[in-house]
Amino acid sequence: MDRTQGGAPLLALDAVVVDTETTGLDPRKARIIELAAVRLSAGKLVDGDSFRQLIRPGAESIPAGITEVHGIDDAAVAAAPPFADVWPRFREYLGAGIVIGHTIGFDLAVWRRECEEAGLPWSRPRTLDTRLLAEIAAPKLAGYSLEKLATWLDIDLAGRHTALGDAIITARVFLALVPQLRDHGIRTVAEAERACRALTAVLDDQVRSGWAEAVEPPSRLDAERTLRRYDAYAFRRRNRDIMRTPAVFVTPDTPISQAVGRMGQEKISSLYVADSLGASEEIKAVDAGILTERDVLRAIDRFGAGALELPVRQIMARPLIAVPADAFLYRAIGRMSRHKIRHLGVVDERGHVVGALSARDLLRLRAGEAISLGDEIDDAQDAHALSVAWARLPHLAGALSGEGLSGREIAEVISRELGALSRQAAVIAERTMRESGRGEPPVPYALVVLGSAGRGESMLAMDQDNAVIFAHGDPDGPEDRWFAAFGEHVADILHQAGVPYCKGGVMAKNAAWRGSVATWLSRVDHWISRSNPADLLSVDIFFDLRAVHGDAALAMEVRQAAYDAADGQTAFAKLLVDTVRIPGSLTLFGGIRTEGGRIDIKSAGLFGLVAAARAMAIRYHVMDRSTPARLAGVKALAHASESDLDALMEAHGVFLDLIVAQQIEDAAHGLPPSNAVAIKPLSSRAQDRLRAALEAVAHVDDLARDLLFLH
Template structure:
């Protein structure tokens, strides 16, 4: 990934932090006499990767007042090379990285002047200024010198007024600013640039002093960016669409000879090994695999005697697997990372239900976009997670460019949000162990709710997660352990770029974690409520999907929830009681906006989703996605196809337009919302939007009628 693109997270940047020492403070006259830089990689200061060079300013002496500041005099630079001999090496050190500096506009100005004097080409890098960023993070500070910021942030100052020392200090200041900027909603390069551009008085002062403006408008900085084309088959199809089923299982006790015979008869290159019998009801964690290559290696090692060995002695275990509901790009990425040619395909409960081989994927190619999933799964800490997660907007943009619908892309986003949450749980478990809390006290499932569960997430998401564990009462030892785990998960996701849920729907909060028994009691309690206020956020629980741990726990609780709600018309009606769709169309077809935008979630998307969910609960439809739920209602309730099909089409339009706007806003550093600029829509998309807004006017009446149909 290009880690200088606007969507790159500040948390995990690749950057070079620079500093110069000069003959004076006027950039129109000053000469550079020391040039230095240090490297940040994935948001961490890299020890030993630095650049420092004294420079000889030809034909100019260093003033005594300048020497008193940095200690560099004419004698110190007498044997140093001129700027022209150093700049090419420094440019190589910079590469394509983002450049950061303290008051970096001054550095840019003196470096450009040196290039002009030497007849060298000047190409300005993309830059951020710690001085400006600090004014955004803490506008109340009395001053913003490097010393003052270091003292405020608790950063040690190194060799003050040497270029290398100041570069190191500025790097540490930047890293300390990142979490403070996050508190102001600034997480990416583009968001930081957008915020800096709002410091108009600061920028004016710097311009009057002859500095180069430290930041450019995000859209200009990204103007030369090109998108790689890649095979979108892997994003259109799921593993269940191409897997071979049923998987071929053999018992672990049969001979290699018999297993080889099975390979031949089934015309396959691998068989799966069950622990006790050739059963198909086997979880991936219990299964093994034997391939043609495993047999050849055994024969090479043991000779003909290998054919008499139990197949369990040469199998690989545990079986590498991928979810049946995951997109094919996930399987490609996993094969690439594990250097394997075979994967099991599992259902929600972790049972092996199919097989995938490299042959099945031969027509597909892996690239950076496909590696997204595996980078999330392989991330060891929040920095690595943030680096992988930052790819998502670029992948979404590429998929949209390739012609995928917003609905298809939302499914990809949702799968990766689930994977991100699952990996946050893995990292949280490691933190718990390091802090002496040990392993999970019992089996558990981390689940996502709402749009992530339905497969309808876009790029302005926040957290919606919960935990189901095997046993333990509220406030028991088990509950307290999972409360701590949930807190770590929430903190990791927030740090990576998925903000805390404003409604508190997170496993760290007691209402959103519990044992299987606790969840059953909680569900029964929901069903008996008579006030909509008692059911805030309850509806999204019915979208739940397991993303880590024992998926069978989530399956059991979800089935219990739907069973408890079946036929409970009053409960389903309460879930839609608060739906209020504003009138978004004017008398003659104009579209009502606020500040030139219309919030399409409020204008109709929320109403469609909530109505489809309530009807699915009413009719005991276990589908998750909104289109599938509406299709199920249409089949069971014998309702007119026109009305429900119009809602499906309207949801698709809303997803298309919101996602397109979010991609554009991310590139510009504008906060992502569900509001779309109407003026920027093409005539065709305005017509589509009007039709969608007209369709949702019938949601309330249609829903109430269908909830009472038999």
């Protein structure tokens, strides 16, 4: 049984939906007379993929009253096989995945009893119950029979009271419940299970009626849950760490013989090709091509020795497939695997080629199955596919934690993939705009992520923080209206994929978070020269922005202008510091204040630390995005309070370690990830680290003010 499915999204679930017809309603006596099932794949009902089999219930007759319900009488099952012959085929159809049914506890009870009677091995599948899910989604509904749910959800009742018909209706009910459950914050299998287990009165009634438990207790799931192991190296090192520089270029007219000589001279297995051979940093990957040793060998095989006199353009591949320099190595491995290639270009934020990577460079890495996560996101063509890929993230985070990665390192991986998810949502949104007749983007633009995603500090409890910067156009002009509709699509796709809407409205679909370069520069001027504390509740995260799709140069231009405008504006930086609030989280005797046994570490210290580091970075014109890099930059420039700044860097790592570990644990138990960490389970060492971190941030606002006016 696959016990890694707790994080699977309901939106894109692979499952089997079942129904059982019996000789009666008491599971302690009833015999099975029909089994049926249909399959869900990626959250969609698979047409034509079904199982249906009548079963002979031994010597027992089918009561007339029961026959009136489902239409099956003794004659109908007289030639049918017994349960013992059918069950192995049915169990094979169920597979190792999730099984869904309406009042599934009844089905489980009769399945188990029949297996025991037939001397067959029994192991219960992991299950979800549409009856329980419906009560969670609509607690005030008059009733939860399959008829009532189908009527409420406007589902056709054709085939009712046949096993196959009821399985199909149940499948459609489940799919219709998914968006209803999402509105209640329930997105994954584990979250659905936990919510179902809270319906104790309903579950108790079912058990008293002889039904099996509709949802498995968490202790059993935990005991059997296993984590695959991943090579952590590929999640710690970035492409820039091992890329070869400079990338070697030739022109398309270069004879292949000369290109081969150049490869031998440089001791490399590929050359990049560009029309103009300026500095490689000025050549974009989209304008470049590549020639490899294998291309040359194939040309010789095809054309003979004369191939060496052909120009490179005749056998090169274009465009050059590339990866960002600051992306992690698992991204490069996954991209090579997907494209079945052995060479990649490496590009900077502007898309300019800055280096080269080959399979030889990566040979010593063994990144395992997790490397496919990034390219699964890049390959996704709709919200369902994005959801499938994104749902692997909590499992991956747990595996990386088991490999010894720090919370800070795991947060960087999460942030990079959140950026990739946002980028692919934009790609899908662009296609949707085209297909709806809205056409291509009217002007160049950049989709940017803000806040923790921009800083590389996202964790599993996240929502959307994004914005759009476009080349030109007035507010509410034709360009702005195009991007407003585009932003709606991006927000909806991300929400469906598992990244909820931002409660504070920081999304490109909202007018305040999109605009032309000129509009953004005007906003920046207002923030810096005329803002008040009320204006700064969310605009400070703008300084964390990072482009994830489109023309990154636009984003870099606006971010650089914002830092330039803030240069020397200590009043603005002071306003940012004035928004920092550090609550007292330690008692007089050094105890940790908790609520319900937990402490919200973001509120207790992380938020204030991040905000203060950002304000100091703006004051000292430190362009780094991550909090540790900002603190290090301020330390290098201020030459004061160095031990305090070191303590803040350490505190930041402690906070991320504890929050990430707690979120991984909560996600495994179906709890929505939060920033609240349970204190009692922490070791004494971990509690000591937390106390020291809370002490370090207790006066971060005063430290920031001192450093703002140091020079």
